Amino acid sequence: MGKIADYLDSQQAAREERLFELLRIPSVSADPAHKDDVAQAAQWVADRIRGMGLEPEVIPTNGHPLVYAETPPVAGAPTVLVYGHYDVQPPDPLDEWITPPFEPTVRDGNVYARGATDDKGQMLTHLEGAAAVLATEGKLPLQLKFLIEGEEEVGSENIGPFIENNKDRLACDCVVISDSGQFAPGLPAITYGLRGIAYYEIFLTGPKQDLHSGSFGGAVTNPVNTLAKLLGSLTDDQGRIQIPGFYDDVVPLEQRERDEFAGLPFDEARFMKQLAVDGLSGEEGYTTLERRWARPTCDVNGIWGGYQGAGAKTVLPARAGAKVSFRLVPNQHPKDIYQALKQHLESQLPPGIKLELVDHHGGAGVKFPLDSPYMAAASKAIEQGFGTKPVFIREGGSIPIVDDFARKLDADVLLLGWGLDDDNTHSPNEKFCLADFHRGVRSSAALWLEMASAS
Numbered sequence: 001m002g003k004i005a006d007y008l009d010s011q012q013a014a015r016e017e018r019l020f021e022l023l024r025i026p027s028v029s030a031d032p033a034h035k036d037d038v039a040q041a042a043q044w045v046a047d048r049i050r051g052m053g054l055e056p057e058v059i060p061t062n063g064h065p066l067v068y069a070e071t072p073p074v075a076g077a078p079t080v081l082v083y084g085h086y087d088v089q090p091p092d093p094l095d096e097w098i099t100p101p102f103e104p105t106v107r108d109g110n111v112y113a114r115g116a117t118d119d120k121g122q123m124l125t126h127l128e129g130a131a132a133v134l135a136t137e138g139k140l141p142l143q144l145k146f147l148i149e150g151e152e153e154v155g156s157e158n159i160g161p162f163i164e165n166n167k168d169r170l171a172c173d174c175v176v177i178s179d180s181g182q183f184a185p186g187l188p189a190i191t192y193g194l195r196g197i198a199y200y201e202i203f204l205t206g207p208k209q210d211l212h213s214g215s216f217g218g219a220v221t222n223p224v225n226t227l228a229k230l231l232g233s234l235t236d237d238q239g240r241i242q243i244p245g246f247y248d249d250v251v252p253l254e255q256r257e258r259d260e261f262a263g264l265p266f267d268e269a270r271f272m273k274q275l276a277v278d279g280l281s282g283e284e285g286y287t288t289l290e291r292r293w294a295r296p297t298c299d300v301n302g303i304w305g306g307y308q309g310a311g312a313k314t315v316l317p318a319r320a321g322a323k324v325s326f327r328l329v330p331n332q333h334p335k336d337i338y339q340a341l342k343q344h345l346e347s348q349l350p351p352g353i354k355l356e357l358v359d360h361h362g363g364a365g366v367k368f369p370l371d372s373p374y375m376a377a378a379s380k381a382i383e384q385g386f387g388t389k390p391v392f393i394r395e396g397g398s399i400p401i402v403d404d405f406a407r408k409l410d411a412d413v414l415l416l417g418w419g420l421d422d423d424n425t426h427s428p429n430e431k432f433c434l435a436d437f438h439r440g441v442r443s444s445a446a447l448w449l450e451m452a453s454a455s
Contacts, residue, residue, distance in 0.1 A: 029087035064150030084123025085152035129444025141452035180417030196365035334362025363400025385443025
C-alpha cells in the first residue's frame with residue numbers, strides 16, 4: 001500500500017472536490033421535477049468511471065438509469081461486483097437545514113449535503129479506491145464490476161429484473177456494498193446481517209358516510225374505534241407480536257452472537273440522550289442491540305381517520321386506516337406474514353366493518369457467514385484504512401436488493417459502512433465525516449489487494 005497510500009494522500013483535495021461536485025446535483029429520484037438532475041448524476045458517475053480508464057455504460061430503464069462498467073478478468077482471482085446508488089431522498093423540510101442541502105458545506109470536519117452519506121459519499125469511496133490502484137499499479141489484481149443505480153430511494157424497482165436478466169454478465173464471487181455505518185466513531189464495522197421488511201396498509205370502511213356520533217353512536221360500529229383495537233391486538237405488554245404463527249420461522253440468536261453484542265461498547269444512556277427519550281422498550285428477554293438488529297418487530301408507521309381540524313366535531317367516521325410495517329429476521333417471508341396478518345385482523349372484525357389489506361412492499365432478511373474468506377479480507381483492509389480492526393454487527397434496517405444479489409448471483413455480500421449513526425440520513429443536515437470518507441477510500445483500495453488472494 002506504500003505507493004498507493006502516497007498517491008491517495010496527494011489526491012485528497014481533488015477527491016473532496018469530486019465528492020462536492022456530485023453532491024451539488026439534486027438527484028431526488030422520488031420527484032419527477034428532478035428527472036433531468038437524476039440523469040445528470042448518472043452521467044457524472046459514468047464520466048468518473050471513464051476517467052479511471054474504463055468504458056462505462058449508462059443503461060436506460062423504465063425509471064432512472066443504471067451505470068455499469070467492468071475491468072478485465074484476472075485468472076485465478078475472484079470477481080467482485082460493487083453496488084451503490086447515486087439518487088437521494090427529498091431534502092424536505094428545507095427550513096430545518098442550516099445550509100442549503102445541495103450546496104456542500106464543510107463544518108467541523110464534516111461535509112453537510114443531501115446524499116453525503118446515503119449514498120453518494122460511500123459509493124464514491126469504491127470508485128476512488130479502484131482509481132488509486134489503477135493510477136499507481138496500472139491494473140487491478142482482480143476483476144471489478146460496478147453497478148450503480150438511481151432508484152434505491154424509491155424501491156429499486158428496475159434493478160431486480162436487470163439482475164435476473166443479466167446473471168451471466170453480473171456473475172461474481174462477492175458483492176461489496178457501502179450503504180450502512182460504523183458501530184461508533186472510530187470503530188468501523190462489517191455488517192453481516194440485515195432485517196427484512198413487510199409493509200402493509202390497513203383500510204377499514206363502515207357506514208357510507210360520516211355520521212352524527214350522538215344520533216348513531218352505540219348502534220353503528222365506529223371504524224376508528226375498531227382500528228385502535230386491531231392495532232392494539234398486534235403486540236402484547238411484553239413486546240411479543242400476537243399474530244398466530246409469526247415466530248414459527250424465526251431463527252434464534254446464537255449464543256456466540258449474544259456474547260459478541262454484549263461485548264460491544266454500547267452505552268444505553270448515551271443512546272437515549274441522543275434520541276431525547278427517557279426510557280426504552282421492546283421484546284422482553286432481549287437487549288437493546290438484540291432487539292434492534294436480530295429480532296422481528298411490528299410498528300404502526302401512520303394512522304388516520306375522523307375529524308382532524310381545529311376544535312370539536314362530533315362525528316362517527318366512515319373510514320379509517322393505518323400503515324404498519326414488520327421488520328423480519330432471516331427465514332421469515334413477507335408473503336407468509338401477509339396471510340397471517342390478514343387472518344388475524346379478519347378474525348377480530350366486528351359487524352358493520354369491511355377490511356382491505358394492501359401489500360405495499362417487502363424483502364427478506366439476510367445473514368452471511370463470518371468465516372468467509374472475503375470477510376477476513378475486508379477485516380484486514382479496514383484495519384489498514386482506519387487503523388483499528390472492525391467489529392462484526394447486524395443492522396435493523398432493510399436493503400432488499402441485498403437478498404436479490406445473494407440469491408440470484410449466488411454470491412457472498414460484504415456490507416462495509418463508513419457512516420455514523422448521527423449522520424442524519426433521510427433527515428435535514430445530512431453529513432459525512434471527511435476523515436471517514438478518506439479512510440473509506442483507503443480501505444477500499446486495500447480491499448481490492450486483499451480480496452485478490454481470497455478464495
